[in-house]
Amino acid sequence: MARAEIHLAAQRYEHVILAVMLLLLHLAVWSEPVHPLGRSLLLAHLGMFLLWQPIWQRDRRLDARGLLLAVAAIAVFVWLSSWLLLFGWLLLLIGLIGGRTLLAREERFTYLLALVIVVSDLLIRVTPAYFGIGTINPDVIGLFKYGMLPLCLATALVPATRAPRLDYPVDLFRALFLALVIALLAMASLLNMYRNEVEYPLALFQSLVAIGIFLLLLSWLLSPSSGVRGLAQLWDRSLLNIGTPFETWLAELARCAQRCRTPQEFLEEAMQGLVELPWIAGVEWSGETTAGRAGKPTPHAIPLEMDDLKLSLSVHGSAGPAMLLHCKLLVQLLALFYLAKEREQELARQAQLRGIYETGARVTHDIKNLLQSLQGMIAALQSDLPPAPPEEERRRKGQRSLNLLRRQLPLLSRRLQLALDKLQAPESGSEARTPLREWWETLKTRYRDEGYRFEAALQGNPGIPTELFDSVAENLLENARLKQQTETGIGIEVLLEEAGGQVVLEVRDTGSPLPSELARLLFTGPVDSDQGHGIGLYQAARQAQVLGFDLELVANRQGEVRFRLSGPVQAAEGQYPLFG
The missing domain is CATH 3.30.565.10 (Histidine kinase-like ATPase, C-terminal domain)
Structure with missing residues (x-):
């Protein structure tokens, strides 16, 4: 109960925790990292970070080993704190803050404000201090040193209107991209300063403009309205590719579905194609009507299940989240084709049974008509045989009955032959x-x-x-x-x-x-x-x-x-x- 209450409180006051964390970080950065006050502020900042961090669930109970490792890591970080460690730590924070997946407008505004604070501390304080740049105007330093304090407090004033959630997703690609761009901006500013012998603020401004123009141009080229579709297609294809493009796998499944007549044949051939992928060593599958194995098993297996089809993919190494997602997507495509093949076979079977049923119904109706014709002939023959007819009358009616038999029996014989032909070949397309x-x-x-x-x-x-x-x-x-x-x-x-x-x-x-x-x-x-x-x-x-x-x-x-x-x-x- 206590852990659940802590978890709900952390969710409700996340923006307050973030504000306190940023405030402690800002004070620690603008203090000397080797100074006892700076280390104390940094230690308090790390404690607030553990409450805010989006990596582990906040209500998770740490075992003794995890707790010991966390305490040891914090102690080492605080003890060895330096401008270099702060540089790396701020880059990590930039990635975590910028990589958060946010839905509400208030959340986006809060984290954008937090990103401005952390980036400013990195570029205005940590980078110049680490590289020994002392030519920055004191007024500029004072503006960022004291001007960021109200911004830190402003993050606590934004109302948290989002619904509670269990996870705190971070887009790894976006986090890495943002951290690398900020690192590139810092390095480009230093290179520009030393290469062109300009002051650091001017070099930072020039690098910021250059990188901004580059990002705007890249964003325009990737947008559909630019008219340059080739680059956007390459970008989309690279996001969905770890060795095998989806369209190639989809085309291969379509070819297998056309070549194979039964679902079992399709599944076996598709599994052979799956094993040919460079990052899959083997696969084992089982279902209600099929089972098999292809390739070689490895200690690293990925179990997957799609409807009534169970698979186990063997890969060469431990599978990360991206590979797991990719495997699920590939197998889901395969399962959809397999189910479609099963439905196709079932429809063909139903069509065959329906043809047999309809043929039987037609033959039944024909036989009923034949029986009625026979009954009519019998009734006519009986009416032509009075108890004691005269000789001439008997001969005349006998001739009439014989003519009736000669007329009707070939017709009945032909209709019976047609009914027999339909029973022997119910699906024959020939028509007499x-x-x-x-x-x-x-x-x-x-x-x-x-x-x-x-x-x-x-x-x-x-x-x-x-x-x-x-x-x-x-x-x-x-x-x-x-x-x-x-x-x-x-x-x-x-x-x-x-x-x-x-x-x-x-x-x-x-x-x-x-x-x-x-x-x-x-x-x-x-x-x-x-x-x-x-x-x-x-x-x-x-x-x-x-x-x-x-x-x-x-x-x-x-x-x-x-x-x-x-x-x-x-x-x-x-x-x-x-x-x-």
Whole structure:
């Protein structure tokens, strides 16, 4: 509880701690580092630094060894304090203060003010004192010596409005860059002073202007509005690169995904490519359906887990935060491609099963129609056999029954063969075609005794997909026949037109219209049906769509219910002989 309270207090009063730390540092810098007062102030400054520092969590309990090392380091630093140590310490503070990742405007203003104080102490006090520069105007020294005191106190007056957080991130790249720029500014000022024999303040001002112009020019070149895209691209690529650019790895994964058919093959090939990276020695992976190993294991392993895929990357040395992040990004790309490959395989499997299911549904419907045809033939044959017919009547009806069998049995045999072919090759893309006139005559023969009206206007004799036209005609005529059983006086008409490479088949009846909800769902999926599965017209519509035809309900009102099948046909004059 006490540690948590200390942690919350440190968060709440962080700007106050920072102000006290800067004030003690400023007083220590402007005192002699070897003077007892200067060392005492420096010791107090280091104590406040431990409360403020963004490296370790403030509520972390130090063990005996860590506490001993911290005390020993502080004691050595204070005992050996000199201008050189202060120079290095201020550079470190500049990096920590400038590298903080800040979100609120108040925080940015506070730390910008702190950065001004520390940089001023380094350039105005520590650098001249270390290099023995005594030509600085006393008024300038007094301005910075006493003028920075109000700034130190001003950092404590800025309200802390940010939300509490558990970590205190420091951008290492920004921290190093800022510390190196300030060090370069100090060295450039000294070099300019000795080379051109000018006073230190003037040399510092000239170096500051030169470095500022250089940074502004570099920032402009890296901005998208400058029009110089090559340098910005190189900069972005270098930030994401520790030996293997992301676009190269992404292209390699895409090539592997195209070459490999199964997820297992893709994973094995991708892992081989991962091992070829110069900083990865080996990799071991395992999942629900795959496991393997590539390369050589090392004592330095990086365990990673992406969904159901677990990996262990073996690297040549201890992995730092940058390498860990890079490994996670590379493996995440690999895992995404692997999951996409698994989904692709699952979709292909579902498509295959769906094709088998739809074929089975079509065959079931065809067999139902065949059974109905057989039942109709049996009923016709039984009606032609009275108990004791005269000899002439028996011979006449027997001849009629024989003609019926001769007419229908070849049709039934052909339809059974088509159903068997579909069961043996459900995904076959071939489609049997029949001359249009031959199919029309067969259809009229099949329904000769049903009382339907057939009309045709044909210019040629192209080939049509037999299974599609049979399925559509049988479904539509069967539905019309069922309506005839419940509604009296219904007429059924079948029309066929062909001209200019287009064929139109229509089935009309004069009964009641279909319900609006049923009409809307008729071709989009199975519907409720009392006589079957309600899937016949849905299957026929899907088959028509695949073959480039349209099956639609063009009229649905009282006295006129009209279905139409239309589409292009193979205009093959001379390929099929014309009848008549």
